[in-house]
Amino acid sequence: xxxxxxxxxxxxxxxxxxxxxxxxxxxxxxxxxxxxxxxxxxxxxxxxxxxxxxxxxxxxxxxxxxxxxxxxxxxxxxxxxxxxxxxxxxxxxxxxxxxxxxxxxxxxxxxxxxxxxxxxxxxxxxxxxxxxxxxxxxxxxxxxxxxxxxxxxxxxxxxxxxxxxxxxxxxxxxxxxxxxxxxxxxxxxxxxxxxxxxxxxxxxxxxxxxxxxxxxxxxxxxxxxxxxxxxxxxxxxxxxxxxxxxxxxxxxxxxxxxxxxxxxxxxxxxxxxxxxxxxxxxxxxxxxxxxxxxxxxxxxxxxxxxxxxxxxxxxxxxxxxxxxxxxxxxx
Amino acid sequence: xxxxxxxxxxxxxxxxxxxxxxxxxxxxxxxxxxxxxxxxxxxxxxxxxxxxxxxxxxxxxxxxxxxxxxxxxxxxxxxxxxxxxxxxxxxxxxxxxxxxxxxxxxxxxxxxxxxxxxxxxxxxxxxxxxxxxx
Numbered sequence: 001x002x003x004x005x006x007x008x009x010x011x012x013x014x015x016x017x018x019x020x021x022x023x024x025x026x027x028x029x030x031x032x033x034x035x036x037x038x039x040x041x042x043x044x045x046x047x048x049x050x051x052x053x054x055x056x057x058x059x060x061x062x063x064x065x066x067x068x069x070x071x072x073x074x075x076x077x078x079x080x081x082x083x084x085x086x087x088x089x090x091x092x093x094x095x096x097x098x099x100x101x102x103x104x105x106x107x108x109x110x111x112x113x114x115x116x117x118x119x120x121x122x123x124x125x126x127x128x129x130x131x132x133x134x135x136x137x138x139x140x141x142x143x144x145x146x147x148x149x150x151x152x153x154x155x156x157x158x159x160x161x162x163x164x165x166x167x168x169x170x171x172x173x174x175x176x177x178x179x180x181x182x183x184x185x186x187x188x189x190x191x192x193x194x195x196x197x198x199x200x201x202x203x204x205x206x207x208x209x210x211x212x213x214x215x216x217x218x219x220x221x222x223x224x225x226x227x228x229x230x231x232x233x234x235x236x237x238x239x240x241x242x243x244x245x246x247x248x249x250x251x252x253x254x255x256x257x258x259x260x261x262x263x264x265x266x267x268x269x270x271x272x273x274x275x276x277x278x279x280x281x282x283x284x285x286x287x288x289x290x291x292x293x294x295x296x297x298x299x300x301x302x303x304x305x306x307x308x309x310x311x312x313x314x315x316x317x318x319x320x321x322x323x324x325x326x327x328x329x330x331x
Numbered sequence: 332x333x334x335x336x337x338x339x340x341x342x343x344x345x346x347x348x349x350x351x352x353x354x355x356x357x358x359x360x361x362x363x364x365x366x367x368x369x370x371x372x373x374x375x376x377x378x379x380x381x382x383x384x385x386x387x388x389x390x391x392x393x394x395x396x397x398x399x400x401x402x403x404x405x406x407x408x409x410x411x412x413x414x415x416x417x418x419x420x421x422x423x424x425x426x427x428x429x430x431x432x433x434x435x436x437x438x439x440x441x442x443x444x445x446x447x448x449x450x451x452x453x454x455x456x457x458x459x460x461x462x463x464x465x
Contacts, residue, residue, distance in 0.1 A: 011352050011364075032354065032362075052380070053413070110411070116347040118377045122416045146350055146366075163419035164412075232383060238376035253332060253354040257362035279356060283332055286372070293375035 002132035005102045007141040007148040011250055015040065016143025017104045017127040018067040022076070024102050025178050029074075033184075036258030037191035038070030041251055042198055045210040047217070051165070052121065054236035057214065059247035061198075063106060063125030063166060067173075069194070073187040077177035082169040086157050089170030093130060093138075096174065102131040102141075106171040108162020114142070114149045119243075124166045130156075188262045189331050196328040199320065208321045215313035222306040230306065234292045242289055249289065252282030270330040277323055284316050332356070334365050342369020343377060384411055395464030401437030402462040403428070406452040420451035 005024055010016030015031045018038070022029055034040075039061065046056035060066075064080075071078050083089035096103045108124040109115065132139035137150040151159070160170045199207040214237070221230040241248035259275035262268070291312060295305055334355040344350065350366040357363050391405040407417050418425045430436050431448075442456060449459045 009352050011354060050413075053383070114347060116343045116349065118343040118381055119347075121411055144349075144351070146348075164416035167419065232379065235376040235379040238373065239380065242370070242373045242376075249332070250353060253362075256356075257354045260362050275362075276360065279332070286332065289372040289376075293372040296375050296379055 001097055002134060002139060003097065003100050003102050005129070005131035005141060008143070009146050010143040011254055012040070013127040013143050014063065014066045015254070017129055018070060020129055020141060020143060021102060021104055021175055022178070025175055027076075027178050027182070030257075030261065032254050032258035033261060034070050035066065035251075035254050036195075036262060037073050037187045038066035038068075039191050039194040039198065040066045041195050041255050043207055043210050045205050045214050047213075052236060054233045057237055057240045059240055059251055063127070064171075064173075067104075069191070070187075071175070073190045074182045074184075075179045076175055076182075078173050079176045080171065080173040082171050084169070086161050086170060089160060089172070090153065090157065093172060094133065096172070097130065097133055101174050102129050104129055104173045105160060106168040106173075107159035108164075108168065109159075110162060111155065111158040112142075113151065113155055114145065122162070122164045124162045124164060124168055184265055188266060192262070192327060192331050196324045199324045200328075208317050208324070211317040211320070212314060215310045215317060218310040218313070219306045231295060234295065234309070238289045238292050241285060248285035249282045252278050252285060256282065266331070268330065270326075274323065274327055274330060277326075281316060281319050281323060284312075284319070288312050288316065334358075334363065337365050337367050338370040339367060340369045340371040340374065342371075342374045344369050384408070392464045395462065397464075398434050401432050401434050402459055402464075403437065403448055404432050405462060405464065406448070406454065406459065410452055412451075417451060421447040423447075 006020070008016070008020055008023070010019065010031045012031070012035070015034045015038070018034045019029055019031050022034075042059065042061040044056075044058045049056035067078065070076075081092060083092065093103055093105075105128055106124070107126050107128060108122065109126045110120050110122050112120065112126070128143065129141040130138050131141055134150075137152055138156050140149045140151055142149060160168055162168060201207045201209065204210060204213055218230070218234070221233055242250060256275045256279040259271045259278065263271035263275065288309070291309060295309070332353070332355050334357050337353060337355055345368060350368050352364050353367055354362055355365045388405070388408045391400065391408045394400045395402055395405050403417075407413070412420070414425050414428055418428045421428065431440060431444075445456045445459055449456045452459065
């Protein structure tokens with residue numbers, strides 16, 4: 001069985017699954033629209049939570065949050081299910097396929113056979129769509145891939161029951177109700193307000209304040225933990241920033257595309273200017289990644305390099321703070 | 332980022348025939364999308380991470396050979412796991428797993444416990460038992 005489902009590659013998995021699933025039901029929203037309405041821009045620093053032997057940084061909200069928020073703001077209903085028994089999970093998925101329902105899944109990345117080796121690690125919040133089963137293999141639309149692919153029953157079960165942080169537990173989801181007409185203007189405004197609120201949050205671990213905390217920690221790591229550990233932490237910062245479309249630069253560009261679309265829908269030229277501003281900030285995030293990569297290459301670089309990196313990141317945080325303040329006023 | 336500035340660097344994506352999609356601006360500053368085959372800065376971070384993993388695997392192997400740790404540590408590193416992830420896969424407390432990484436205690440483990448570890452690593456019980464790091 002194979003459902004008539006269009007695979008479109010996107011920059012980020014969760015937006016991609018959401019926009020592909022909604023498109024299948026006749027609601028055409030771009031990836032940036034989903035991302036903006038779902039308040040995908042985020043930053044959180046969890047210094048005590050070690051991931052891959054480095055502190056936890058994330059440029060994204062909790063998995064599922066983007067689609068859930070976007071759906072709520074657009075009046076769409078999504079059904080989400082988890083299963084303690086893998087066999088039940090497979091049966092439920094197959095039942096969906098028989099009823100012509102392409103289904104979103106949360107999966108672990110480590111056992112995704114079609115990924116390159118360097119991308120396989122124990123990260124359990126990846127998203128993909130299953131849209132059929134042929135010759136015992138599930139047909140997979142993984143939004144970060146250029147092309148549709150497939151997994152055997154055993155392979156799919158492995159990724160659906162990956163363990164560690166954020167275990168998917170067979171998590172599957174699909175839209176059950178889409179209103180005839182959606183109020184895009186209201187949804188966009190709600191999405192923007194929420195993003196500004198998060199990024200300007202008055203707590204040290206979230207948003208612009210968290211970026212400053214990380215920035216100020218860079219020279220301290222170098223002093224206390226030495227070059228090797230610091231470079232590994234910085235590498236983690238780049239990976240979280242740029243891995244498969246997520247994070248710093250990439251997310252700012254998606255947000256820029258969103259603001260450009262929003263400017264037209266809300267007839268608000270200020271948003272168009274702000275789109276240019278966040279694009280420039282995205283470029284700075286990418287420069288920051290290049291500067292970190294340079295630290296690896298010149299291994300015995302001057303010790304001042306960590307202070308310079310810290311300054312660059314503080315500068316980005318300042319620009320972002322000004323940006324979210326303007327954005328809040330613009331709507 | 333401007334469309335013409337999009338990096339097309341040699342990367343790990345090629346091994347899987349993948350390209351990445353990015354949102355970029357065109358000559359009129361309008362957003363569009365474009366494909367990239369890879370970016371040097373990201374490759375450097377990924378390579379650093381893999382290097383660290385290889386180092387940890389080599390160290391674990393040496394420690395097994397020297398009788399300092401049990402084979403569990405070697406296969407844990409080989410599968411890019413840490414104690415937290417491994418404990419979740421074998422459904423045990425972290426401190427229990429930590430105990431099992433001591434060679435003396437490892438030798439006394441039942442086959443059913445060993446099977447849990449072997450399954451988590453995707454190997455046979457014999458492979459796990461007989462790995463000596465040499």
